[in-house]
Amino acid sequence: MTSQDVRKQFLDFFASKGHLIVPSAPIVLKDDPTLMFNNSGMAQFKEYFLGNATPKSNRIADTQKCLRVSGKHNDLEDVGFDTYHHTMFEMLGNWSFGDYFKKEAINWAWELLTEVYKIPKENLYVSVFEGNKEENVPFDQEAWDIWKELIDEDRIILGNKKDNFWEMGDQGPCGPCSEIHVDLRSEEEKLQVSGKSLVNNDHPQVVEIWNNVFMEFNRKADGSLEKLPAKHVDTGMGFERLCMALQGKTSNYDTDVFTPLIERVEQITGLKYTSNEVLNISEEQNKTNIAIRVVVDHVRAVAFAIADGQLPSNTGAGYVIRRILRRAIRYGFTFLNTKEPFINQLVPVLANQMGEFFPEIKLQQQLVTNVIREEEASFLRTLDQGLQLLENVVAETKGKTVSGTKAFELYDTFGFPIDLTALILREKGFELDEAGFNAAMQEQKNRSRAASEVSTEDWSVLIPGNVETFVGYDQTESDVKITRIRKVDSKKDGILYQIVVDNTPFYPEGGGQVGDKGTLVSANETIEIIDTKKENNLILHFAKKLPENVNAGFVAKVNQDLRSLSSRNHSATHLMHQALRSILGTHVEQKGSLVNPNYLRFDFSHFAKMTESELQQVEDFVNARIQEQLPLIERRNIPFAQAVEEGAMALFGEKYGDEVRAIKFGESMELCGGIHVKNTAEIWHFKIVSEGAVAAGIRRIEAITSDAVKAHYASYENTLNEVKIALKNPQDILKAVHSMQEENAKLAKQIEALVKDKVKNLKESLISEIQEINGIRFLAKQVDLNPEGAKDLAYELGNLGNNVFLVLATADEEKPMLTCYISKELVADKNLNAGQVVRELGKFIQGGGGGQPFFATAGGKNVAGIQEALEKAIEYIK
Template sequence: MKSQDIRKQFLQFFESKGHLIVPSAPIVLKDDPTLMFNNSGMAQFKEFFLGNGTPKCPRIADTQKCLRVSGKHNDLEDVGFDTYHHTMFEMLGNWSFGDYFKKEAINWAWELLTEVYKIPKENLYVSVFEGNPEENVPFDQEAWDIWKTLIDEDRIILGNKKDNFWEMGDQGPCGPCSEIHVDIRSAEEKAKVSGKILVNNDHPQVVEIWNNVFMEFNRKADGSLEKLPAQHVDTGMGFERLCMALQGKTSNYDTDVFTPLIEKVEQITGLKYTSNEVKDITEEQNKTNIAIRVIVDHVRAVAFAIADGQLPSNTGAGYVIRRILRRAIRYGFTFLNTKEPFINKLVEVLADQMGEFFPEIKSQQQLVTNVIREEEASFLRTLDQGLQLLDIVVAKTKGDEVSGEKAFELYDTFGFPKDLTALILKEKGMSFKESEFDASMKAQKDRSRAASEVSTEDWKVLIPGNVEKFVGYDQTENEVKITRIRKVDSKKDGILYQIVLDNTPFYPEGGGQVGDKGTLVSANETIDIIDTKKENNLILHFAKQLPENIEASFIAKVNTDLLTSTSKNHSATHLMHLALRTILGTHVEQKGSLVNPNHLRFDFSHFAKVTEEEIRKVEDFVNTRIEEQLPLVEHRSIPIQQAMAQGAMALFGEKYGDTVRMIEFGDSKELCGGIHVKNTGEIWHFKILSEGAVAAGIRRIEAITGDAVKHYFSQQESDLDAIKETLKNPQDTLKAVVSLQDDNVKLKKQIEQLLKEKAKGLKGELASQLQDINGIKFLATQVDLNPDGAKDLAYELGTLGTNLFLVLATADDDKPMLSCYISKELVAEKNLNAGIVVRELGKYIQGGGGGQPFFATAGGKNVSGIKEALEKAIDFVK
């Protein structure tokens, strides 16, 4: 069976059992602060398990894109080394929200696997929770009795809490589970060892394919369990493993989920991948296989994350995506000898292969390709720098063992995993102290864990069963009651209280708009609300203290000054989006936004810098709509198909229901849940402050409106007055400034000429100070020149011959600068690099820099460090 057919049959089967088939949620989560990525099929349904929402159907099925690379579920380091772990994978799942339970779930799972997919019953084993007396959770007799009617008892395995009790997190819904495992070994192997003893023992051909979770309990903050008011079913089946079983393979990578990607890698690299059926392969071939598996797995994770809106970056989820991609690049660099970007070429194959079921990978194909190509080029440069730095570390090391702290510095700065460092050192007959590396790694993780440590108490429910109502579209204050509260203690924010109200005018952070601030006012006190967020369909109001009487009635008051400014920026964002699509082209799509009281930020797809003329046209377009005083037309609950048919723009990366809210300002029509002005005239004026690149094919505009524009123009006027006063109030200010610039250019040329003559004069003096060290002409000294003069002097000395290694220091205007010149012959023969030299020596002057291998500079703040930097320079040539 083709993988496409396997997926379709699963969904058709559960549709026939009365399940609503829903699309996969994005792999990148925007409305769940407890998760960085969607790591399981049930993540998008958490609010239903928690009782904070009602599903449109009590039976649902789908296939969900999942990513497991951080936190509790972290498979990253296993990927590539075995045949069945992945970063991004598909989870086929069926859910019951208070409807059917164990009997139906188990029987349907068995029916699908054995009657529809026709997996031989003798290849299957199942597990049942054995119970846990310490937590007063009994053996799952009900599941055992159901399985006894379907399968021989000797194929039913008792599982412990680790394997057969599933939990959403440290707190929340949980329950026993029943796993289904498949044994795809050969008949000969089965005859030797029973598959029963290989279940849950990491055997590559005896693997779990389906987990049926029975949500019966709620885990409280103190670790105790309480029964849930309704019983739910949450199942998940690994699509890639199912394909392996149905296609008669012994590796996920031998299925048609991966073979098109593998064939493309073979075509690009000229290397061959051997399937899992081939035995006794060489160590070299095994390394090639692992590298190819890493690359074809990782490109899927990275491509879908970017398509869903997460660009690689240096923080948070973006850092995780960058780390996955860099792991793939590094395996290609080390084991496939790929020195140029190539992973981006796999995106086309991926889009053709999965675009029918996941249309986002097709529609975002060009963007994904460009971003990955740019990331590859950047990291390959970084790898090259790191390799040169490692050479310097090796040269400085006495003996054959490099410091583990230095190896960790390579990992931390250049993304060098320790196995890459170990591999390179091994080739040089060296190693590094792993205990020091591990200690540095642990210290970093401990710092990170301490910074993010959070302790959350259970909810204290004051008004059970209340369905919270948001009234912020119509009012900014109203009478409220507190329905539940909980205390959260984190290293980052300290103690905060999360308050839920029976109805609220406070807008929770979402769609790029920040959460509202304001107060809760009772007859006796005022509580400041410092932020508002949404979690699992609950609107959480954050406060540093609780009211003395939590059962009192309050007036919830939004800070309208902040909200008014925010709403102006939000409405201007819609107008600017239309302006960009009108002026630059309809290829422009939103890729991210931030709307707060101070300014707006808008990321969008465009493959060239926006010119000054285009920026002026965008400003004029938006300001014309402001002057037209277009009224807000709001459709609160319109079918999404109707909104799209009317030309509404769906905001990038957002999740929409069957009915949506559509906002119109003239020709601007967008699906949006945010707060807006009633008339564009309220915005007053729109001004773009900056435009620049965020990533390949992604541009960012920052702009202001309203009072911020008034302040901007006022500041510009003050600056102009100050310039006039400085220039003695000339009649024509612009002409005076141009004249001043002309004079400055003439003076600079004169100074440059004088410095060149001074440098020539120093040339002979310094030539006599050159030392011969190991055949290298070496000099490190401070000179009384500015940085440009030092550069001229270095190049003058460079004409004296080959084998010159020169470090010149200057302290012009008390600003230390180091300049390093290395003859090109030395760069080639001795693998010396001026950029690395100045980065190392720059530490002594509290700075850094870079440049070309033969000439580089580093600026800093500490003039007194020049002496030590010059003394250390000799270490590079000794």
Template sequence: MKSQDIRKAYLDFFKSKDHLIVPSAPIVLKDDPTLMFNNSGMAQFKEFFLGNGTPKSPRIADTQKCLRVSGKHNDLEDVGFDTYHHTMFEMLGNWSFGDYFKKEALAWAWEFLTEVLKLDKDRLYVSVFEGNPAENVPFDQEAFDIWKQYVSEDRIILGNKKDNFWEMGDQGPCGPCSEIHIDLRTDAERNAVSGRELVNADHPQVVEIWNNVFMEFNRKADGSLEKLPAQHVDTGMGFERLCMAMQNVTSNYDTDVFTPLIAKVSAITGLKYTNNEVKDISEEQNKINIAIRVIVDHVRAVAFAIADGQLPSNTGAGYVIRRILRRAIRYGFTFLGTKEPFINQLVEVLANQMGEFFPEIKSQQQLVTNVIREEEASFLRTLEQGLQLLDKVVAETSGKEVSGEKVFELYDTFGFPKDLTALILKEKGYSFNETEFEKELEKQKARSRAASEVTTDDWKVLIDGNVEIFVGYDQTENNVKITRIRKVDSKKDGVLFQIVLDATPFYPEGGGQVGDKGTLVSANETIEIIDTKKENNLILHFAKQLPENVEAGFVAKVNTDLRTSTSKNHSATHLMHLALRSILGTHVEQKGSLVNPNYLRFDFSHFSKVTDEELRQVEARVNQQIEAQLQLQEYRNIPIQEALDKGAMALFGEKYGDTVRMIEFGDSKELCGGIHVKNTADIWHFKIISEGAVAAGIRRIEAITGDAVKAFYKNQENTLAEIKEVLKNPQDVIKSVASLQEDNAKLKKQIEQLIKEKAKNLKGELASQIQTINGVDFLAVQVDLDANGAKDLAYELGQNKDNLFLVLATVNDEKPMLTCYVSKELVEAKGLNAGQVVRELGKYIQGGGGGQAFFATAGGKNSAGVKEALEKAVDFVK
């Protein structure tokens, strides 16, 4: 049974059980600050489990793209080495929100596996929670009794808290779970050792395929459990593992989920992959297999993350995506011998394979390919730089063991992987101190943990029920009551309080727009609101202190100056998006944005630099829309299909409900939850400040509106006045500046000519100072030249000498530089190396450098050390 048919069979089955089938949420989470990525099927439904929202149906089923590479659920380092862990995987799930419970969930799971898919019942084992008296959670007798209807008791395993009690996190909904495991070993292996003994023992052929979680409790901040008001079912079945069972193979990578990708890697590299049935493979083949598994797994994670809007970067979620891709690149580099970008070629295979069910990977195929190709090229250059740095470290090492601190520096600063370092050092006959490396790594992790450490109290509910609403589209001020509060203590921000209001006018951060600031005012006090965010359908107002009387009535007042400036920038973003599509082409799509009171930032897909003329056209087009005084047309809560039929743009990577809000200014029509001006005339004017590349195929424009434009032009006016004053107030400023540039160019040529003549004169003077030491013509001296002059002089002197060892020192603007020239004959005959010389002598000027064996330079910051550096140079030829 093909993977696409298995997915369809699952969704059709639960549709027949009155479940609403919903699409996968984006793999990148944008409205849940507690999670970086969607790491489980239930993540998009958290607000329903928490009681902060109402689902479209009490029964839902889907297949969810998941990514487990950070935090509590982190499988990254296992990927490739075994046959069943993945970074990105699909989680088939069915959900009950206060509807059915254990009886139906377990019965349907068994029915689907044994009657629809017809898996062998004799290969299946189930587990139930054994109970936890310490937390007053009993043995799950109900699940045990249900399972006895389907399997013999010797196939029911009692599981502990680690294996059979599922928790969303340190706090929140949780409950006992009942897993289904399958034994895929041969009959002989099964007869020798019971599958029961191998459940939850990390055996590659005895694996969990389905987990039925029964959400009954809420974990509080103090660790205690309380009963939830309603009971829910949260199930998850690993799609890749199910395919392994259905396709009669013993590795996820031998299923048709991965075999097309593996075939493409083999075709590109010329290296064969051996499937899991082949035994006794060589160590070399095993390394190739691991590398190929890493690559085909990681390309899925990276490709879908990019398609959903998360570009590789140096921070946050983008750093995680970059790290995954770089892991794949270095496995290819190290074990497959790939020195050129090639992983990007797998995107086409992936799009053809999964595009029907996940259309985003098909529509974003070109963008994803370009971004991955650029990232590959960049990291391969980094690897080459790392090799040079490693050569330097080896050259500076006495003995055969390299410092673990140095290896960690290569890893931490330059992204050079530890295992690749070890491999290269081994080839050179070296090793490194792993204890020192691990010590430095642990220090880094401790710093990271400390920086991100957050303690969150339980909610203190003042007014019960789902009474919280947002009124900020129509009001910037409103009478409110506080419905709940909690304290959050973090290393980064200190102690803050999160306040929820019954009817808030504060806009929570979202859609690229920053959250509102303002005040809560009562008869006796004023509390400053420093930020507003949304978490699991709750609008959280952040304050550094709580009101003395939290039960009082308040007036919530948005800072309207900030709100107004932000709304101008947000509306201008929409107008610019339309202008870019009109001028550059309809391939332009928003890939990220930031809208705050000071400026707007807009990332978009485009495969070349936007020319100055095109930027002028975009500016002009936006300002035409501003001058046209277009009135805001706002459509609230209209069906999404109706909005799309009206021409609204929907962005990939965004999660939309059945009803949406559409913002329309003339021809600009977008789905958007943000705050906007009532009329484009309110924007006043639009000015682009900068344009540049963010990643391959992604450009970024930063722009300003309103008062910021006025300040910009005022600053330009002042700058022009200052220039005129410096130039003695000429009538034609441009002509005067051009004349200055012309004079400057002439003077530069004259100076260059003078330096060359000075170097020629020095050549004769220095030639007479050359000494012969151990058969080597030696000279180490300071000269009054710049770096280029020193280089020219060194080559001039070297032309007539076959055994010259020369060190020249220069000092310009108090910055010293050493230039070393070694005749090529000396390099070969005596093993002298100019690069090693300047690295060693550079220490005296508190600097460093490098170059080739016959010519190298080193810069520093301690000119007082020049004399000693020149004195030490003779040691190399003595």
């Protein structure tokens, strides 16, 4: 049974049981501030469990792309070393929202596994929650009794809170669960040791494949539990592990989920992967196996994250994706001998494998390939740089133990992996001070944790059962009642209060647009709203204090000035998107945006830097649409399929409901939930201020509109006036500037000629100062030249003969510079290196630098240190 068959049979089975089959949500979460990534099948349904929204069906089934590499659920460091942990995996799930409960969930799970998939019953074990007296949660007698009708009692295991009580997080819906485990060992192994004793003991062939969670409690901030108003079922079955069981394998990596990727790695590297069936493999082969598992696992996680709109970066979710990819590159570099980008070559295989069920990976294949290739090239350069820096650390080390603090600097500043550092040190006969490294790492984690520490209280519900409505498309003021409040205390923002009202004109941050600011005004007081966000379908209004009377009536007032500026930038973003597709081509797709009152930022797919002509064409296109005074045509609650069919653009990585809102200005039509102008004339004018690269194949434009454009041109006018004054008010400014440039060029040529004469004269006078020490002709001297002159002088003196070692210092315009020249025979025979010399001597002038082994320079900021640097230079040849 192929993996495609396994997935299809699961969904077909639950469709036959009355479940609505829904697509996977994006792997990257954009509307849940509590999670970076979808780390479980239930993440996209949180609002239903919390009662903040109504599902389109009470029975749903799907397969969800999940990523577990951060926070509570973090499997990253296990990946590769065993055969069943993954960064990205698929979670097959069936869901009941207040409909069926334990009886149906358990019976259907058993029916599917034993009758449809035909897994032998004697290979299955199940677990049931044993209860917890401290929390007053009883033994799950109901689940036990249901299982007793399906399986022998000696195959039912009691599980503790850790294994058999599932929680969404520190707070929120939770409940007992019943797991199903499969024993994939050989008959001989089963006779020797009972599978029951191996359940939940990290045995690679006795693994959990399905978890049935029975949501019946809500975990409060104080740790106590309360009953939910409705009981829900949340199940999850690991797709990769299920394929392993159904394909008769003992490793996920031996299934057809991974074998096509492994075969491609073998072709690229010339190395072979050995199946889990092979016994007694060598240590070298085991390292190869681990590295290949790391690569084929990680490329899936990175590729799908990029396809869903998350580019590698240095912060947040983007940093996590970069870290996963760099781990794969590092394993390839160290154990597969791949010194050139190669992981990007796996993307076509992945797209061919999974593109039918997850079309985004095929549609975004070129972008994903380009981004991964560029990230690989960049990190391989970093590895080369790190290797050189590590050489310097080793050279400075006294004894055979390298400082853990130095190793942490390499890791933290340059991204050089600590395990690679330890490996290289062992090869050179050095040890790593692991305790020092761990202490530095822990200190950083403590700082990070302290900075991000958040304490959230439970909601105080003032009006139960209220469903909040958003009225901000039509009005900026509304009479409201507060329905719930809670206090949030964070190191970053201090104490804030989140306020929910029965209806709100405040737009919550989303779709790139920042949240509204404004006030809540009652008869007696005014509460400032400093931000608005959305979480689990609730619109949260952030305030630094609560009203004295939370039960009073309020008028919610949006700051119309800020909203108006944001709306102009948002509408301009749509027009610019249309312009880019018209001028550059329909390959252009939005990959991210930021819309605030001050400016707009737009990331898009494109393969080359835009020319000045193209940028001007985009500006002209948008401004033409502004001049046309196009009215907003807004259509709400139209079917998603209909909107797309009519030409509306949908963005990859966004989660759309069955009904959507379409925004149209002339020929521009996009699905969008943001705030827009009523007519393009309100934008006034559009101006691009910058264009540049974000990642391979991704460009970024920053632009301004309306008031910001006026300020921009006013600033240019002021600058122009200052230039006129500086040039003594010429009639023709441009002519005056050209004249000054010509005069400057003539003077520069004269200076260059004078410096060359000076170099020749200095050369003659310095020849007599060259000393011969140990057969080496040595000179360390400060000279009155600019850096370019010092370079020319070094080469002039270096050409006098063999065995020359020079260190020249300059202090042109009070900027110290060291220039080192070493004859090539000294580099080869004496192992001298100019780059290393200037890096070490550069410390005396509070700077650094580098270059080639025979010529290098270092700049600094401490002129006073020149003399000491020159005095130290002689030590290299003594």
